[in-house]
Amino acid sequence: MIATIISVFAVLSILTVMLTFLLGVTRVWFSMSRDGLLPGWFAKTDKSGTPQRVTWIAGVASALLAGVFPIKAVADLTNIGILAAFVVVCLSVIIFRYKRPDAPRTFRLPLMPLVPAFGMLASGFLMLQLHWETWLRFGGWLVIGLIIYFTYGRRHSLMNPDSPRHLASQSPDAAKSD
Numbered sequence: 001m002i003a004t005i006i007s008v009f010a011v012l013s014i015l016t017v018m019l020t021f022l023l024g025v026t027r028v029w030f031s032m033s034r035d036g037l038l039p040g041w042f043a044k045t046d047k048s049g050t051p052q053r054v055t056w057i058a059g060v061a062s063a064l065l066a067g068v069f070p071i072k073a074v075a076d077l078t079n080i081g082i083l084a085a086f087v088v089v090c091l092s093v094i095i096f097r098y099k100r101p102d103a104p105r106t107f108r109l110p111l112m113p114l115v116p117a118f119g120m121l122a123s124g125f126l127m128l129q130l131h132w133e134t135w136l137r138f139g140g141w142l143v144i145g146l147i148i149y150f151t152y153g154r155r156h157s158l159m160n161p162d163s164p165r166h167l168a169s170q171s172p173d174a175a176k177s178d
Contacts, residue, residue, distance in 0.1 A: 077134060079126075
């Protein structure tokens, strides 16, 4: 009886994680596309405002990865990616706090910089517990991401004042359409 209850909750947990992953990935890709880091094709939405294209791509890619690779390898790769993102976020909090001390804030972080420093250390420690093959896969995906960024994203980013998208958004015609 206990085993059945645990199994049911395990399946429900997996479904929750997959739903959260798909929602998160589609919104990240949508935002990156809108900001010029990925082709604009990814930012297209249907009439209800849903980024349907990236939802399909993320769903099919997830199904293929889960079908081809062992679930432990996929889970470990997901873990290292999320932990690396946590490290970057914690580091960004510290950098932003000291580079822009006068920026308006809706939330004050207590014990700054101890909390983000602890977050970086804890996430880094958990990353170090992962197998070397996970690090190798993570490095491969990181290289792919950097190639995409340096060959496409950097040139097309709205943050780049010379990008076609940035220039178009600054033109007088763009101001009239607002």
